[in-house]
Amino acid sequence: MSISDPDLPPSTRPPKIPESVLVVIHTAALEVLLIERADKPGFWQSVTGSKDxxxxxxxxxxxxxxAEETGIVVGSAAVPDAALRDWGLRNVYEIYPVWRHRYAPGVTHNTEHVFGLTVPRDIAVTLAPREHLQHAWLPWREAADRCFSPSNAEAILQLPHQRGEA
Structure with missing residues (x-):
């Protein structure tokens, strides 16, 4: 269980650490998995999460x-460890005011580290129902357009370059 687990009462959760990952999950054909936030319907994103x-x-x-957000296990037969790549991209952005209460007082910015994960197109996706409502596989440009987060959209636009296909 993650310390940021939504099942824990807010009063017992420690403040989130303002250092996180963004994982662009995609197929070899550059289809991108997006998930819709349960706490903000209509907000689509890649997998994100703070350090524990x-x-x-x-x-x-x-x-x-x-694993928590999609049920996809890195290091399994379907998704070997080498399928997860650190893209070496870092984004520093202002935390949306609606989510600042999750951080220590005075924390306004987060550093996000971008990873890519190549998976088979037919991989099973099991969403954490308290975190996400639904998922969609979209061509990379369409996925970038659907993201609410500018840093997420920019990461997806980097996908062909990161895959050596640009």
Whole structure:
């Protein structure tokens, strides 16, 4: 269970760490998996999530968040460890005011580390129902257009370059 688990009462959850991962899950054909937020219907995104503790390795954060939010297990026969790549991209952005209460007082910015994960198109997706309402596989440009987050859209637009297809 993640310390940011929505099942924990807000008063017992420690503040979120303002360092997170963004994982662009995609197929070899550059179809991108997007998930719709349960707390903000109509807001579509890739997998995101903060570190559980300051020393948590970013790759482990990415693996954990992918499993928690989609049920996809990195390191399985279907999705080997090598399918997860750190793109070396970092975004620093202002945290939306609606979500600032999750962080320590005075925290206004987050550093996001971008990863890509290549998966088979027919992989099963099992959403965390308290976090996400539905998912969709979209061509990469269409996926970028649907994202509410500018940094998420920009990461998806980097997909062909990151895959060496630009």
């Amino acid at each position: 503790h300051p020393d948590e390795d970013l790759r482990l954060t990415a693996v954990r968040e992918v």
